Amino acid sequence: MASIESVRRSLVLRRRPDGEPRGEDFALVEDPIPVPGAGEVLTRTILLSIDPYMRGRISGRASYSPPVAIGGVMTGETVGEVLASGDAGFVPGDIVVGSRGWQTHSLSPAAVLAKVDQHAAPLGAWLGVLGMPGTTAYSGMKDIGRPKAGETAVISAASGAVGSVAGQLAKRAGCRVVGIAGGPDKCLWVQEALGFDDCVDHRSGDLESALRQACPNGIDVYFENVGGFMQEVVFGLLNAHARVVMCGMIAQYNAAEFPSGPNLGFVVGKRVRIEGLIVADKPERFAEWRALAAPWLRDGSLLHRQTIIDGLENAPEALRQVLRGGNFGKMLVRVG
Amino acid sequence: MASIESVRRSLVLRRRPDGEPRGEDFALVEDPIPVPGAGEVLTRTILLSIDPYMRGRISGRASYSPPVAIGGVMTGETVGEVLASGDAGFVPGDIVVGSRGWQTHSLSPAAVLAKVDQHAAPLGAWLGVLGMPGTTAYSGMKDIGRPKAGETAVISAASGAVGSVAGQLAKRAGCRVVGIAGGPDKCLWVQEALGFDDCVDHRSGDLESALRQACPNGIDVYFENVGGFMQEVVFGLLNAHARVVMCGMIAQYNAAEFPSGPNLGFVVGKRVRIEGLIVADKPERFAEWRALAAPWLRDGSLLHRQTIIDGLENAPEALRQVLRGGNFGKMLVRVG
Numbered sequence: 203m204a205s206i207e208s209v210r211r212s213l214v215l216r217r218r219p220d221g222e223p224r225g226e227d228f229a230l231v232e233d234p235i236p237v238p239g240a241g242e243v244l245t246r247t248i249l250l251s252i253d254p255y256m257r258g259r260i261s262g263r264a265s266y267s268p269p270v271a272i273g274g275v276m277t278g279e280t281v282g283e284v285l286a287s288g289d290a291g292f293v294p295g296d297i298v299v300g301s302r303g304w305q306t307h308s309l310s311p312a313a314v315l316a317k318v319d320q321h322a323a324p325l326g327a328w329l330g331v332l333g334m335p336g337t338t339a340y341s342g343m344k345d346i347g348r349p350k351a352g353e354t355a356v357i358s359a360a361s362g363a364v365g366s367v368a369g370q371l372a373k374r375a376g377c378r379v380v381g382i383a384g385g386p387d388k389c390l391w392v393q394e395a396l397g398f399d400d401c402v403d404h405r406s407g408d409l410e411s412a413l414r415q416a417c418p419n420g421i422d423v424y425f426e427n428v429g430g431f432m433q434e435v436v437f438g439l440l441n442a443h444a445r446v447v448m449c450g451m452i453a454q455y456n457a458a459e460f461p462s463g464p465n466l467g468f469v470v471g472k473r474v475r476i477e478g479l480i481v482a483d484k485p486e487r488f489a490e491w492r493a494l495a496a497p498w499l500r501d502g503s504l505l506h507r508q509t510i511i512d513g514l515e516n517a518p519e520a521l522r523q524v525l526r527g528g529n530f531g532k533m534l535v536r537v538g
Numbered sequence: 539m540a541s542i543e544s545v546r547r548s549l550v551l552r553r554r555p556d557g558e559p560r561g562e563d564f565a566l567v568e569d570p571i572p573v574p575g576a577g578e579v580l581t582r583t584i585l586l587s588i589d590p591y592m593r594g595r596i597s598g599r600a601s602y603s604p605p606v607a608i609g610g611v612m613t614g615e616t617v618g619e620v621l622a623s624g625d626a627g628f629v630p631g632d633i634v635v636g637s638r639g640w641q642t643h644s645l646s647p648a649a650v651l652a653k654v655d656q657h658a659a660p661l662g663a664w665l666g667v668l669g670m671p672g673t674t675a676y677s678g679m680k681d682i683g684r685p686k687a688g689e690t691a692v693i694s695a696a697s698g699a700v701g702s703v704a705g706q707l708a709k710r711a712g713c714r715v716v717g718i719a720g721g722p723d724k725c726l727w728v729q730e731a732l733g734f735d736d737c738v739d740h741r742s743g744d745l746e747s748a749l750r751q752a753c754p755n756g757i758d759v760y761f762e763n764v765g766g767f768m769q770e771v772v773f774g775l776l777n778a779h780a781r782v783v784m785c786g787m788i789a790q791y792n793a794a795e796f797p798s799g800p801n802l803g804f805v806v807g808k809r810v811r812i813e814g815l816i817v818a819d820k821p822e823r824f825a826e827w828r829a830l831a832a833p834w835l836r837d838g839s840l841l842h843r844q845t846i847i848d849g850l851e852n853a854p855e856a857l858r859q860v861l862r863g864g865n866f867g868k869m870l871v872r873v874g
Contacts, residue, residue, distance in 0.1 A: 240609070256808070268780065429803065442602065448805045462798035467765065469784045471594070471602045471812040478805040492606045 212275045212305035213517055218262050219403060220523065221456045225518045227260070228276065228304075230267070236309040238390040244283035245308050249510075251329035252278070252520040252533040253363070254427075257455040264312045276304040279334055279364035280408045280433075281318075281325050292317070297327045304517050306537055323499055329531030331499065332492050335363035336480040339490040341446040343371045343423060345484065346477045351376030354441075355424035356413070358432055360393055360401060361388040362506070363532035364449060365479040366496075369398050370504055377423065380416045382409075382432060384527045393532075394504055410435045415423055436462045448474040455525055507531030547632070547727035548611045549609045549853055552571035554598050554691045557792050558861065561854045564612065564640075567602070572645040574607045574624040579651055581618035581634060581644050585846075587665035588614070588869040595789040602816055612640040612853070614626070615670055617661050618653075625638075628653070632793035635664045640853050643874055659835055666868030667835065668828050674817040676827040678761060678783040679707045681820065682813045687712030689758035690777075692749070694768055696737060697724040699868035700785060703831075704761040705734050706840055713759065717753045718745075718768060720863045727866075731841055756780075762816040765789045782812040791861055843867030 209232050216229045238244045258265045259277055270277050280303070285298040289312035292298070298315040302308035318328050330336060347368075359365040359471050362382025364534035369392070372379045381392040383402035389401035400416040402409065413435060420441035426433060429451025440446070454460055468474065481487065499502035509529040511520045515534045524533045545568050552565045552748045574580045594601050595613055598867070606613050620632040625648035625732035628634070634651040638644035642772060654664050665670060683690050683704075691708035695701040696717025705728070709717045717728040717737035725737040736752040738745065762769060765787025776782070790796055804810065817823065834840035845865040847856045853871045 269684060296746075393615055433802070448802065452804050454801070454803060458802055462800035462803045465796035466769070466784065466789070467787050467796055467801045469812060469814040470786055471814065471816070473602075473816055473819060475814075476802070476805060476812040477808040478807065478811075480807070480809055483809060 204256055210305060210307040211514060213271045213514060214275055215260055216274055217272065218260060222522050223260065223481055223518055225256065228518050230515060231360045235307050238309060242288045243284055243292045243310050244286040245310065247282045247302065247306055247308060247537040248306060249281040249325055249329060250278055250517055250537055252517065252535060253409055253530055254450055254452045254455060254524055255523055256521055264417050277301065278303055279329050281328050282308065287329065295507055297505050304514060306514060318419045323494060326532065326534050327499065327506065329534060330363045330508060331367060334481060335532060336495060337488045337491045339364045339371060341481050341484055341487040342449050342479045346447045346479060347423045347425060347445050349375040349377045349423045351432040353472050354378045354417050354419055355423040356380045356382065356417065356421050357425045357428035357437055360392045360398065361530060362427065365425065365427055366396055366506060372396055372423065375413060388530060401465035404432060414439060414506050423452045425449060427452060435437045437464045440442055440472060440474055442472045444472065444474045446474065447476040448476060452525060508534055510538045511533045512537050544571055546641060546643040550609055550611055551596055551606045558654055558858050559596065559606045559854055564854050566851060567760060571643050574622050574645060578624045578647055579620055579628045579646050579648050580622040581646065583618045583638065583642055583873040585661055586614055586853055586871040586873060588853065588860050588871060590786055590788045590791060590860055592857055593861055598832060604609050613637065613784040614639055617664050618644060620735060628864045630639055633837050640850065642850060643688060655670060658832060661763065662844045662868060662870050663835065665844065665870060666699045666844060667703060667832055670817060671868060672703045672828045672831060673824045674785060675700045675703035675707060675813050677817050677820055677823040677873055678785050678815045679711045680706055682760045683761060683781050685711040685713045690714045690753050690755055691759040692716045692757050693761045694718045696728045697761065697765035697866060702732055702762065702842060703762055703790065706732055708759065709733055726867060740768060749775060761785060763773060773775065773800045773804065776808060776810055778808045779795060780808065782810065782811045784812060784814040790859060844870055846870045848872045
């Protein structure tokens with residue numbers, strides 16, 4: 203189903219956000235839809251993935267990846283459909299994933315796209331549970347968290363694209379799994395649908411006593427997506443030889459200055475391991491995870507959930523929502 | 539050379555120190571020198587090891603080991619001489635190491651003592667470079683730090699019993715090694731005698747700019763013995779994939795309340811590993827290290843240094859000095 207549009211729309215970074223990202227931080231630019239040359243593929247974007255890490259790419263801080271340049275197209279993972287191809291590996295109608303950014307159409311070297319089987323999973327799954335967030339959870343648990351039967355695992359942002367997979371993996375490993383999420387709806391889903399043993403609502407009451415009650419044997423694995431006060435509370439309940447998967451600290455992504463952290467004296471006496479994770483460091487985990495997870499998705503033993511917002515122009519608002527927990531599960535923007 | 543005394547003197551804990559430990563926190567008690575029964579060994583203590591971890595054993599805080607009870611003999615590693623033996627494995631005159639505490643004589647089950655070759659190394663070495671502190675440095679580097687040629691390793695408390703070995707191991711691994719020590723004498727020894735590439739005096743000037751200058755390629759391995767402000771400064775200079783060996787945080791051992799720590803956001807983006815170490819967790823490292831280190835000690839390629847204070851009654855002051863950096867190298871008390 204080829205597009206009949208002739209104009210490509212792209213969201214470029216106008217300025218580095220001060221605090222929460224807003225629509226004014228981006229500009230919508232139009233140019234003609236390009237024509238693929240030899241080895242190139244033209245795609246129309248169907249879905250954009252919206253992820254917390256993106257806040258780092260539009261800040262001026264040094265990070266593990268170079269930031270998006272002012273005037274550059276905003277970066278991000280996408281699912282698209284091939285419209286025209288100058289490469290023998292792709293034909294119009296193919297569904298592909300790539301990191302093609304916030305635009306309606308993309309001209310790509312064939313090597314940066316990967317074909318997916320559109321009948322194997324819902325399209326959004328390639329950006330969520332089977333994509334970067336799911337692989338992040340898998341790598342975090344396999345390479346750092348290493349949950350063992352009988353241990354207690356705590357997952358922050360437990361209803362999110364990463365946390366929901368991390369917790370389901372800890373359940374499969376035989377752990378008592380306790381989620382932390384914002385609000386009763388998310389906690390209900392985490393506990394009832396995903397099957398976590400408990401879920402603590404960090405927006406309600408005393409987090410420390412609730413977590414202490416939910417983890418009577420302490421905490422052996424902590425999958426950290428949030429940071430801030432939550433980190434301090436969880437660190438206080440870690441057991442000897444606990445592992446902390448440092449995946450993200452979303453609580454401070456909009457902050458101009460970072461607050462101080464927990465005193466690390468306990469790390470010595472408890473022989474805790476705290477380790478950071480960037481999923482791209484172990485690219486082999488992507489295929490490993492897809493091979494593991496696709497059957498679980500089909501047989502219904504691995505659940506996921508998504509929030510979809512319509513319209514490329516709403517991507518900045520979607521990112522703002524992700525950073526304040528306004529999404530429920532994987533956040534996606536439907537472009538076309 | 540058997541003792542002709544008939545009275546045993548022991549230092550017992552009178553109360554838990556408030557801040558720095560003082561003589562009044564301990565009481566000197568006397569009782570008759572005991573007589574060994576079957577399977578028991580009587581020793582006279584020659585040297586006591588004084589180590590920073592001891593502050594934790596006399597505080598009321600929960601830790602990895604139970605605290606010394608009020609009225610109990612203060613714990614600690616010792617070198618002693620066998621005076622009488624009810625066990626076939628020991629004869630009078632044998633030199634033994636064990637954890638026999640702050641007393642002039644000790645009655646021990648044979649199983650808790652180990653004979654050492656008194657001609658293989660100076661007696662103090664069995665409590666320092668070849669003993670618990672040296673093994674701690676070895677295990678920290680082998681199991682967590684894993685220094686590689688071309689990397690930069692920073693060692694805090696670099697002239698101490700642990701730090702001096704940790705840094706020499708990093709040099710052997712081919713690292714650029716930068717020490718941090720208190721005062722020009724210690725820094726001179728660390729650089730000139732131990733052969734570290736540089737040593738920063740944390741008592742002089744701007745630690746951050748001095749360390750930045752000493753580590754032009756950033757920091758890949760940090761051996762943490764100190765904590766506090768030093769930790770924050772070093773963490774700010776860590777490279778991607780850096781390893782932090784959390785061996786101790788002596789800066790806060792006398793504190794009633796722990797200060798907050800560094801923000802851990804960098805751990806994610808830089809994929810840093812921060813891991814705690816208690817040497818007793820891997821008992822096999824002790825023999826491994828002795829086998830490795832004894833020849834280096836003999837051929838002069840592994841250096842060590844000690845501060846010796848005379849008299850059992852001065853052990854509390856020796857501990858106070860260790861906690862404020864008043865020692866230079868391994869702190870020992872000569873008992874008899």
